[in-house]
Amino acid sequence: MPITGTHIAYLHTCHRKLWLFANGIQMEHTSEIVAEGKLIAETTYLDRARKYTELAIEGIKIDFYDAKNKVVHEVKKSDKVEQAHLAQVKYYLAVLSRNGIEAPSAIIEYPKLKQREVLDWDESYVAETAEWEKETHRIIDSETCPALLQKGICKSCSYYELCYITEI
Template structure:
């Protein structure tokens, strides 16, 4: 199974979510928050699909890639887990480099916040991203699901009902 940008984002959010997702328990289709994020991505920059290319390569899918300027455009609903978004686009840049596309960059856009974050590839990112890949594979192949992390952002996670189904005395902080 190829590692995707979603795997890398989940690695930086919740190991339990990563393990569940990678092992076929996918709850995103039941989440209103995920649906809202997709809607924002689809409607915020409507002319993008004409201007830019969708790029699928080595298990990743970049919705908006400016091939002329070598820029990935990643649209996100909120900056609540910005570190995970940053890691996801660093992984995309890694995949592009592995496929001979060097000197690319990325822009993470938060249309609701009217903010954007430019992400550049740096040489030390190579070892960092390869470490993420190794850790992702290690977590995915564990026999048991990682423990519940019980963080405030759990309340808005698509896996919330799954994780807290038998935890009457344990609610996110």
């Protein structure tokens, strides 16, 4: 199974969510928060589709790629899971690099916060993301779903009801 940016983001957010997602239990379509994030990405930068291309390579899909300047543009709703956002974009850069695109960079944009974060290429991303790929495969290939770890972010997760359902 090819590893996607979503897998890497979930690796850094919740191993249970990663396992469920990778094993065909996908709840994003039921989440108002996910829908709001997609709406922000689609309506904030209206000229992006004309200026930049969508790029699909090795299982990842980059919505806005500036091929001329080798820049990935990633739009996020909020910075609540910033580590996961950084990891996802580092993974994109590593995939681009191993496919012959030299010194790619990225901009993570948070339009609601009017903030952005720039990531320049760093050779250390190669080894770092290779470890993430191994860990991701270890989790998703496991026979059992990881245990529930109660975190503050759980209440806004699309898997919340699934994880916290109780049977009588």
